[in-house]
Amino acid sequence: MVWSEVFIELFNQNQTQIQAVMVVIKKDERFLLGKRSEWKASAPGYWCPISGRIESGETEAEAVVREVWEEVGLKVRAVKKLTEMNARDASVRLHWWLGEILEGEAYLKNNEHSEIGWFTREELKSLTPSFHEDLAILQALK
Numbered sequence: 683m684v685w686s687e688v689f690i691e692l693f694n695q696n697q698t699q700i701q702a703v704m705v706v707i708k709k710d711e712r713f714l715l716g717k718r719s720e721w722k723a724s725a726p727g728y729w730c731p732i733s734g735r736i737e738s739g740e741t742e743a744e745a746v747v748r749e750v751w752e753e754v755g756l757k758v759r760a761v762k763k764l765t766e767m768n769a770r771d772a773s774v775r776l777h778w779w780l781g782e783i784l785e786g787e788a789y790l791k792n793n794e795h796s797e798i799g800w801f802t803r804e805e806l807k808s809l810t811p812s813f814h815e816d817l818a819i820l821q822a823l824k
């Protein structure tokens with residue numbers, strides 16, 4: 683290995699990967715997704731589950747509760763972690779959680795999304811743009 687390759691490998695190992703939660707919320711056989719606002723740096727205009735960064739000192743479960751409240755005004759409980767994976771560019775580690783609604787009706791609480799909606803498994807297939815990885819996880823849930 684040449685010096686430049688060693689440097690790049692060490693540099694990449696020292697980069698802090700962003701940690702984020704992806705929250706699966708299901709009601710009456712429909713999943714809640716939001717269409718990310720066009721101003722968003724990451725995936726603008728894409729249909730995705732409710733998601734967001736885990737703040738410093740916050741657990742994944744706490745991030746689930748906070749992000750859902752901040753974005754769509756639902757009080758939820760983080761039920762269980764489903765999986766985790768890197769985003770396509772590996773800059774973000776995505777922690778997938780199942781959230782259970784405790785109270786409220788979903789609405790656009792801020793400008794993170796331009797639209798939100800509840801979608802059946804069949805309707806998920808027609809959402810564009812969307813990430814096939816996201817839809818595969820939702821389709822696989824029982």
